Amino acid sequence: MKEEKILSxxxxxQLIKVRxxxxxxxxxxxxxxxxxxxxxxxxxxxxxxxxxxTLYEYIRTKEDVLFLVCDSIHEQVRERIAxxxxxxxxxxxxxxxxxxxxxxxMDEMQDEIVILYQEVKSLKKESRKHVLNSxxxxxxxxxxxxxxxxxxxxxxxxxxxxxNNIVVQGHMWGFRRWIMQKQFTLxxxxxxxxxxxxxxxx
Amino acid sequence: MKEEKILSxxxxxQLIKVRxxxxxxxxxxxxxxxxxxxxxxxxxxxxxxxxxxTLYEYIRTKEDVLFLVCDSIHEQVRERIAxxxxxxxxxxxxxxxxxxxxxxxMDEMQDEIVILYQEVKSLKKESRKHVLNSxxxxxxxxxxxxxxxxxxxxxxxxxxxxxNNIVVQGHMWGFRRWIMQKQFTLxxxxxxxxxxxxxxxx
Amino acid sequence: MKEEKILSxxxxxQLIKVRxxxxxxxxxxxxxxxxxxxxxxxxxxxxxxxxxxTLYEYIRTKEDVLFLVCDSIHEQVRERIAxxxxxxxxxxxxxxxxxxxxxxxMDEMQDEIVILYQEVKSLKKESRKHVLNSxxxxxxxxxxxxxxxxxxxxxxxxxxxxxNNIVVQGHMWGFRRWIMQKQFTLxxxxxxxxxxxxxxxx
Amino acid sequence: MKEEKILSxxxxxQLIKVRxxxxxxxxxxxxxxxxxxxxxxxxxxxxxxxxxxTLYEYIRTKEDVLFLVCDSIHEQVRERIAxxxxxxxxxxxxxxxxxxxxxxxMDEMQDEIVILYQEVKSLKKESRKHVLNSxxxxxxxxxxxxxxxxxxxxxxxxxxxxxNNIVVQGHMWGFRRWIMQKQFTLxxxxxxxxxxxxxxxx
DNA sequence: GATGAATGAGACTTCATTCAT
DNA sequence: CATGAATGAAGTCTCATTCAT
Numbered sequence: 001m002k003e004e005k006i007l008s009x010x011x012x013x014q015l016i017k018v019r020x021x022x023x024x025x026x027x028x029x030x031x032x033x034x035x036x037x038x039x040x041x042x043x044x045x046x047x048x049x050x051x052x053x054t055l056y057e058y059i060r061t062k063e064d065v066l067f068l069v070c071d072s073i074h075e076q077v078r079e080r081i082a083x084x085x086x087x088x089x090x091x092x093x094x095x096x097x098x099x100x101x102x103x104x105x106m107d108e109m110q111d112e113i114v115i116l117y118q119e120v121k122s123l124k125k126e127s128r129k130h131v132l133n134s135x136x137x138x139x140x141x142x143x144x145x146x147x148x149x150x151x152x153x154x155x156x157x158x159x160x161x162x163x164n165n166i167v168v169q170g171h172m173w174g175f176r177r178w179i180m181q182k183q184f185t186l187x188x189x190x191x192x193x194x195x196x197x198x199x200x201x202x
Numbered sequence: 203m204k205e206e207k208i209l210s211x212x213x214x215x216q217l218i219k220v221r222x223x224x225x226x227x228x229x230x231x232x233x234x235x236x237x238x239x240x241x242x243x244x245x246x247x248x249x250x251x252x253x254x255x256t257l258y259e260y261i262r263t264k265e266d267v268l269f270l271v272c273d274s275i276h277e278q279v280r281e282r283i284a285x286x287x288x289x290x291x292x293x294x295x296x297x298x299x300x301x302x303x304x305x306x307x308m309d310e311m312q313d314e315i316v317i318l319y320q321e322v323k324s325l326k327k328e329s330r331k332h333v334l335n336s337x338x339x340x341x342x343x344x345x346x347x348x349x350x351x352x353x354x355x356x357x358x359x360x361x362x363x364x365x366n367n368i369v370v371q372g373h374m375w376g377f378r379r380w381i382m383q384k385q386f387t388l389x390x391x392x393x394x395x396x397x398x399x400x401x402x403x404x
Numbered sequence: 405m406k407e408e409k410i411l412s413x414x415x416x417x418q419l420i421k422v423r424x425x426x427x428x429x430x431x432x433x434x435x436x437x438x439x440x441x442x443x444x445x446x447x448x449x450x451x452x453x454x455x456x457x458t459l460y461e462y463i464r465t466k467e468d469v470l471f472l473v474c475d476s477i478h479e480q481v482r483e484r485i486a487x488x489x490x491x492x493x494x495x496x497x498x499x500x501x502x503x504x505x506x507x508x509x510m511d512e513m514q515d516e517i518v519i520l521y522q523e524v525k526s527l528k529k530e531s532r533k534h535v536l537n538s539x540x541x542x543x544x545x546x547x548x549x550x551x552x553x554x555x556x557x558x559x560x561x562x563x564x565x566x567x568n569n570i571v572v573q574g575h576m577w578g579f580r581r582w583i584m585q586k587q588f589t590l591x592x593x594x595x596x597x598x599x600x601x602x603x604x605x606x
Numbered sequence: 607m608k609e610e611k612i613l614s615x616x617x618x619x620q621l622i623k624v625r626x627x628x629x630x631x632x633x634x635x636x637x638x639x640x641x642x643x644x645x646x647x648x649x650x651x652x653x654x655x656x657x658x659x660t661l662y663e664y665i666r667t668k669e670d671v672l673f674l675v676c677d678s679i680h681e682q683v684r685e686r687i688a689x690x691x692x693x694x695x696x697x698x699x700x701x702x703x704x705x706x707x708x709x710x711x712m713d714e715m716q717d718e719i720v721i722l723y724q725e726v727k728s729l730k731k732e733s734r735k736h737v738l739n740s741x742x743x744x745x746x747x748x749x750x751x752x753x754x755x756x757x758x759x760x761x762x763x764x765x766x767x768x769x770n771n772i773v774v775q776g777h778m779w780g781f782r783r784w785i786m787q788k789q790f791t792l793x794x795x796x797x798x799x800x801x802x803x804x805x806x807x808x
Numbered sequence: 809g810a811t812g813a814a815t816g817a818g819a820c821t822t823c824a825t826t827c828a829t
Numbered sequence: 830c831a832t833g834a835a836t837g838a839a840g841t842c843t844c845a846t847t848c849a850t
Binding site: 009010011012015019050051052053054057 | 812813814815816817
């Protein structure tokens with residue numbers, strides 16, 4: 001975890017956690033509405049429920065907020081995936097179920113995913129690297145599911161590509177909602193994508 | 203075309219065109235490097251080769267520049283596609299060739315695509331709509347290719363989804379370069395994606 | 405003494421003294437390094453070994469710290485002078501010895517003197533007056549030495565001027581160290597200044 | 607000259623000169639009253655007769671203003687000295703006349719000298735060095751006068767010390783005005799200091 | 809008495825935009 | 830048409846001070 005690397009002048013670790021959660025929640029709400037750049041630190045503070053001075057007791061720069069947000073989004077995804085994608089036993093149908101769960105999750109987290117897509121570039125190198133690593137982990141999880149269920153029937157490259165495709169298909173439901181969600185219901189979208197995936201792994 | 207809707211205080215239409223091309227070229231260079239928000243109008247002016255005052259003779263607001271850029275990127279894609287994706291005759295191999303051409307194009311225009319992904323949300327409603335329409339057109343072109351080559355073997359929904367997948371796979375080569383281009387050469391990436399597509403349309 | 409005029413919410417006078425000494429010690433260290441304005445009250449508190457809240461139990465405003473520091477510096481000078489400049493008997497050689505002692509002292513207290521020169525103006529009228537009075541006392545002590553040793557050979561004005569010159573020559577060794585200490589050793593500096601003084605009183 | 611090293615986004619060099627003179631004049635007035643730290647950039651702008659935005663077209667940071675001010679003060683001193691201290695012929699009386707001129711000048715520029723004493727430390731290394739070099743030049747000028755008039759009767763060290771003493775005596779009339787100007791008229795101060803100097807060089 | 813989290817006024821600086829030349 | 834100096838709203842961040850625990 002990298003979050004601890006963000007310095008705070010407050011000592012109470014528990015309090016830091018609570019306050020940062022407030023910050024993240026407030027910031028995500030604002031970033032969804034207007035993006036990182038058009039959101040002011042004052043707005044973040046007030047949306048978080050405290051003063052600008054207090055905000056800066058828990059972060060160092062505005063960019064820290066963005067990092068906190070990006071990191072938290074990945075954290076949420078990770079948690080949810082861990083609890084929802086449980087492969088009772090390795091099999092193609094279970095793999096499909098897992099992917100379906102992932103798609104449901106991405107549907108719920110559309111706005112958060114859009115934030116990642118649009119704002120990660122505003123992080124500075126170090127933080128961006130960290131966030132991209134989390135993203136890489138996501139792909140890794142999907143790769144695992146595939147490998148487990150297909151028992152090595154596909155080459156490593158194919159698995160990697162397939163995993164990336166799945167991940168991005170989950171994202172595109174959200175970041176291309178203006179086109180996808182005009183033409184598909186979530187169920188139809190998932191059904192069709194899953195059919196194609198089934199073709200691909202045969 | 204929507205570009206004309208951007209007002210200019212200059213009368214000479216030819217000059218407007220020339221100047222705006224300078225602006226677009228300069229702005230794209232800067233947006234690639236630092237993004238829209240971190241680029242100043244002064245920088246755009248100077249990169250374009252004239253003064254800040256002159257810049258404002260050809261645009262009304264900074265956002266106009268973004269619109270000009272987004273529109274121009276789509277314009278470029280459209281042009282290139284028109285000249286490169288020519289289906290001599292409708293057939294699956296020719297469809298594959300066309301998709302391959304599209305992937306090559308997306309490889310060349312990576313940075314521009316990333317700009318679209320990251321900055322479109324900064325456009326205001328009206329302009330955003332216009333840009334998203336261009337994007338829709340892109341999908342339409344791919345759909346056409348598919349329909350022509352597969353002669354209606356797939357349902358409209360399937361075609362639409364496939365087209366969107368292809369379009370996004372072209373994009374992801376660029377906007378996920380930090381993971382894709384570490385694991386694949388462009389050729390390998392295209393080969394594998396095309397194989398999957400072939401499976402999907404069988 | 406004026407220090408008592410600085411209000412404290414703490415009752416225990418002994419404790420006040422101890423804490424204030426901590427404050428002064430910490431603050432002097434910081435003021436030497438970065439000056440009064442660039443030092444924060446938090447830094448003063450932590451350098452003093454306690455919390456910001458505690459700091460404010462013993463002072464009212466940041467300026468109080470500056471006053472405490474200025475006053476304490478003069479206090480130190482006074483003490484040291486009292487114990488080091490003892491004129492066994494009034495004579496020109498003893499006067500020279502006394503001045504030499506004063507120069508040694510000023511060498512040791514260079515940084516403190518620089519603080520006085522640079523920050524006194526940040527005190528508000530009342531406090532500044534008090535500090536300048538201490539400075540006046542310093543001159544008085546030197547005048548006394550001169551008068552005692554020269555037995556009224558010089559006019560009051562001459563004595564006053566000489567005393568001020570001596571005082572400032574002690575200071576300039578420190579506040580113009582970037583030029584004086586590049587060209588003179590302390591010994592050479594004192595020797596030459598003393599020679600000139602001898603000429604002047606002949 | 608170092609002033610050119612301060613960047614300005616304005617191109618017209620003549621205008622830069624004019625505006626900076628306004629800035630310097632306004633800033634000196636304010637620094638005299640409240641010191642550098644307690645003066646805000648907005649006050650400087652408005653005292654200079656333009657907006658905060660315009661101020662920042664001619665400087666980069668607030669510290670630049672301080673540097674401009676310090677440099678300008680030395681510049682003024684240098685100019686005035688050049689035109690007032692003209693040694694018709696080298697002789698002790700002419701040397702005394704020159705020193706007297708210097709004292710008059712320091713009387714007129716008291717407040718400026720006080721600014722130098724109190725704020726130079728707020729400059730960052732590079733600028734501070736430059737300013738101290740100007741100060742060194744001042745000493746050099748006085749040394750020259752002495753050497754010319756005394757034709758090498760004194761050792762280099764003695765000359766240097768004497769010059770520094772004279773320079774500082776000029777300053778102390780201003781920065782210790784609260785004690786000196788209570789006891790001396792300017793004339794008396796100069797007379798007495800000059801007498802002592804005469805003794806010292808005999 | 810000690811602590812330290814909370815506050816918010818206010819400081820510095822940037823930058824999109826205008827307009828006189 | 831082109832220029833670039835001027836503007837000032839607005840943004841980020843700091844820090845002296847307070848007060849509940």
